[in-house]
Amino acid sequence: MVETTVSRAAKATSPRVAKRIRGLSDRAIAWIFVAPTIFLLLAINIFPLIWTIRLSFTNYRVNRPNKDVEFIGLRNYERILTDTDIWMTMQATAHFLFWTLFFQVLIGFTLAWLINQKFRGNDLWTTIIVLPMMLSPAVVGNFWTFLYQPQIGIFNYVVAFFTGADVTSFSMIGDINLAPWAIVIVDTWMWTPFVMLICLAGLRSIPDSIYEAAECDRASKWRQFWTITVPMALPFLMLAVLFRGIENFKMFDLVVQLTGGGPGNTTTLTSIDLKREAFERWRTGYASAYAVILFVTVFGLASIYVKALNKVKER
Amino acid sequence: MKKTHLLAATAISAATGLAATGAQADELTLCWASWDPANALVELSQGFEEESGVSMSFEFVPWPNFADRMLNELNSGGKLCDLMIGDSQWIGGSAEAGHYIKLNDFFDEQGISMDDFIPATVRGYSEWPKGSPNYWALPAFGDVVGWTYRKDWFERPELQAEFKDTYGYDLAAPETLEQLRDIGKFFQGREIDGTKVYGMAIYTERGSEGITMGVTNALYNYGFTYGPEGDPYQIEGVVNSADAVEGLEFYRELYECCTPPGSSDWYMSENIDAYRSGQVAMQMNFAFIWPGVNADPDVGGDRSGYFPNPAGPGGHFAQLGGQGISVVSYSDNIPGALEYIKWFAQPEVQAKWWEMGGYSALRAVVEDPGFATSQPYAQTFLDSMAIVQDFWAEPAYADLLLAMQDRVHNYVVAGNGTAQEALDGLVEDWVEVFEDEGLR
Structure with missing residues (x-):
């Protein structure tokens, strides 16, 4: 018999060690492999979550190490849920979420459908279209502040060119009516390519044979679109909405760079407000309760949505 | 042998540790x-x-x-x-x-x-x-917050004549807040050397402390105080007094009448940029910028002048x-x-x-x-x-500051509600902070 490296190593292993290794069951070996992951998960996800929930019932402030921490029951939750300012930030977040998803799905799907039409140079167009999402959100936020600048920004000039309005007569990020739309426009510009790519993957996964069969049945292009393209691409579209929905619910960097949450509180989204409570006002207990409420909201909505997504996939 | 290795390792670790401590001391x-x-x-x-x-x-x-x-x-x-x-x-x-x-x-x-x-x-x-x-x-x-102005523009005879005709006094560094507003209005939208310029750059920044550091220069001079001497946390009727309301309305008026479009979130650096690029006739800013302005090739030297925050009907103060x-x-x-x-x-x-x-x-x-x-x-x-x-310096200053940032920005820049509502809201916020702190 030829002696291999493995057999040489086996021979060299002392009988005591060999016995111990042979003594491990498959289940034990599985645990050995899984344990580090579980430990990490507990340490960096579960433990902080439990700790946050615990803090949410206290008046703890991280910047007051010398102050006694008191258990205050549900007072933080009560204050948050009855605070009109927080409801305003919820409204701002809902506005941002709804309109960004609406425009990104509409434009993203349209672009994907156009790119899928296999024309000359469509690879080049795909590359050009996806460029915005490759940029850092902070950079995007920063340079859009220049684009929106009423005196030098190109945005006002373009709008003025098409509408005849005075260039400096409006300020996208300084006006309470326009600022919520200013952040929607930038997020849509940046993330529509992402939705487009997912939709494109969905469209390309539809076998040509289905369209050929529809052609044989003399189905019109319109009918093919509504009965083949849309239903088969729908799970992908829903997945894109899920990703973008979660991302935009916790939107922070882009909006902070762009408007700082202003003017007033017009574009203060919940994540910006939460950050202020936790790391500017240092109301740790209060911010923990706020975080728990947001977590439950996102988790609940995402669970409902994922169930719907699975139903669509099963169809 | 093993013991020798262990000792050597310990010695090396100790030496390294000591060296590190020694390095830190320097x-x-x-x-x-x-x-x-x-x-x-x-x-x-x-x-x-x-x-x-x-x-x-x-x-x-x-x-x-x-x-x-x-x-x-x-x-x-x-x-x-x-x-x-x-x-x-x-x-x-x-x-x-x-x-x-x-x-x-x-x-x-x-x-x-x-x-x-x-x-x-x-x-x-x-x-x-x-x-x-x-x-x-x-x-x-x-x-301290003070003001920089374009002395070269102020000294132009045709502008001086027009200003005197319009307002009845000489165009010079303002001594009162009303004069400041007049001068701001005078320059707002005016064309100077082929460029459209604006009255002034003031603090409007929302995210950190900007608008508070700006608005207090109007509030103090209209009679705003943080609280009565000896009992500084009894702020009802003080922080939201009629004088304070007037001061806040004045600051909003400055923002409306005399600032460049889009200056809704400006603080130190934006004000410097606006001034250096020749967009504004005056800028509010901390004094730290003055050496830089003085040395600036475009606006420095004799082209710029400096004046303290102008007095108001309730006193003469400036934000520290x-x-x-x-x-x-x-x-x-x-x-x-x-x-x-x-x-x-x-x-x-x-x-x-x-x-x-x-x-x-x-x-x-x-x-x-x-x-x-x-x-x-x-x-x-x-x-x-x-x-x-100066603003509050209590341990809870961040709470107090952010509440003021929110309330004031919401009124001055966003134009929501009235000055009275903004200051009433601020009193509510501050009272809540003081109660949380056990100060009242």
């Missing part, structure tokens, strides 16, 4: 905001490095993130900074949380007297509780800026940090600090007969430092 890290004076301090500190053999490193953070970054560092007991030039409002919180070491004994040992510094800076940057002889910092950089230098209690090199403060407090170092563009708060420097004429802005600095008022 190093100091100073934390401050990233701005022009910080660059001057780096240059100034070379003198300390040469004298002491200690190597200095610096951690500078841009103003909008300065408080976030540094308060995080202090709250987490971080050892990054041995010396902290922290904002004046941090003094209460940092003293009570034990972030800074108390300097009274050190000052006594070294013969450093707080009487040698401008009283407003001692109160603003060093004392906690306010008015008590407990010192947590050495006044490092005196600063500036910082003190403190020793961080978590530092591994507290003796080295104290040595730096001792060096920095020397009159000759303070004089050099002023020469390099740092605003010394040492009376020997600012009361020197030659000081007022040493720079075109020196007299304005002195006049401004004589009228300063």
